[in-house]
Amino acid sequence: MTQEKPATAAMLAIGDEILSGRTKDKNIGHFADTMSLAGIDLKEVRIVPDEEPAIVTAVNALRERYDIVVTSGGIGPTHDDITADAIGAAFGRLVGEHPEAVARLEAYYEGRGLPFTQARRRMTRTPEGASLIDNPVSVAPGFSVENVHVLAGVPHVFQAMLGNLVETLPNGMPVMSRSVPCPLGEGDIGGPLAKLARERDGVSIGSYPRFAEGRYTTEIVIRSRDETLLDEAEAAVKALIGEVS
Amino acid sequence: MTQEKPATAAMLAIGDEILSGRTKDKNIGHFADTMSLAGIDLKEVRIVPDEEPAIVTAVNALRERYDIVVTSGGIGPTHDDITADAIGAAFGRLVGEHPEAVARLEAYYEGRGLPFTQARRRMTRTPEGASLIDNPVSVAPGFSVENVHVLAGVPHVFQAMLGNLVETLPNGMPVMSRSVPCPLGEGDIGGPLAKLARERDGVSIGSYPRFAEGRYTTEIVIRSRDETLLDEAEAAVKALIGEVS
Structure with a gap:
């Protein structure tokens, strides 16, 4: 049996609240465990603030160096959620509403009798050509552009999205x-x-x-x-x- | 009163055990809290494996970009503790036994009736011109080279060393x-x-x-x-x- 070289991965956690100490990260340890079990070598983790230049620099450094890049955080409905725009800028792609994401969120809010506000519509924005990552917890999806996979930062949503994503990644042998x-x-x-x-x-x-x-x-x-x-x-x-x- | 711009900081956690998921990092959150209280802006965190090229690349990127860089991990007595050598390589400085560190550890082990083994002597190695950071818990010191401060990875030792270090850092106003x-x-x-x-x-x-x-x-x-x-x-x-x- 030929033993293939395991795929390499990096994680980028995005959020002022982690760097200020206000929120204690709970995703890095879970991500490391998940990669170990999948036989993927986690080689680097970075945490950067909610600032577009910092996110763009980190994403571009990591996506060229490693096979898989997973980000957490910054895809909610508020003004400090800028991850989709930053990923678009990193790849030089326009960012707009993803029709399938709009359909999912419209149905979700209609079913709960809640208004589909402009703020909530922000959560449907992805770079052109992105594919969606299902969110079984709160519907608003993550997305993938090439080898960069963008997940939510709230731990139970991050874990659910990662569970869906990991089956699609190039796996090696478990360690x-x-x-x-x-x-x-x-x-x-x-x-x-x-x-x-x-x-x-x-x-x-x-x-x-x-x-x-x-x-x-x-x-x-x-x-x-x-x-x-x-x-x-x-x-x-x-x-x-x-x-x- | 003139308001000075706050100093910026980055943290580099070094260790395969964090990336493999085996150890869950407990230092990043504590470091973020400590910087917040000191009025220092923590702008970036990275985690890299016990591999010299990865450490050198990260240290050199961070020390040029930020006022203060603090590392954790990789300064113990075993073969996978390579932080001192990697910091020496990053600065282009020779690495050797620091006489004051040797004196402290000799006295410590003699006092406990333990042999001062070759492995334990590894913990006295620093790049040329480094100044020591006291370790009130287990004596083996951390060290500073210019704006890079090298601390132990074991959380209670990391915290004790950081407590000694933080009073010497350029503080801004508390946030x-x-x-x-x-x-x-x-x-x-x-x-x-x-x-x-x-x-x-x-x-x-x-x-x-x-x-x-x-x-x-x-x-x-x-x-x-x-x-x-x-x-x-x-x-x-x-x-x-x-x-x-």
């Missing part, structure tokens, strides 16, 4: 991981572990300090897309801990 | 904020609020959807460095809500 607890601190296991990590291809070995009950221990995490390599590395790490302890 | 609850959804208040926001200089007006008990309401947050402008904008927003409701 498997094993966690090995080590009773030694990083200062004791670090040297020998570095040597072991250098000797093993196809696995990534990370170590994470833990502090509890007045002493440091280490959690060693081994990751691979190949179960045999993972088994072998896990056995080697356990043997190493036995030797050093 | 004040007022939160006004609005019983209408964003779709109803969005249009009139946008008009009001355009008319007011020196204040930033954001709106955040809230969903509870089956309906959407909106929280409107007004921010300014000037209390009079803040008072005036708050009164205007409250009057607007009264008109539209």
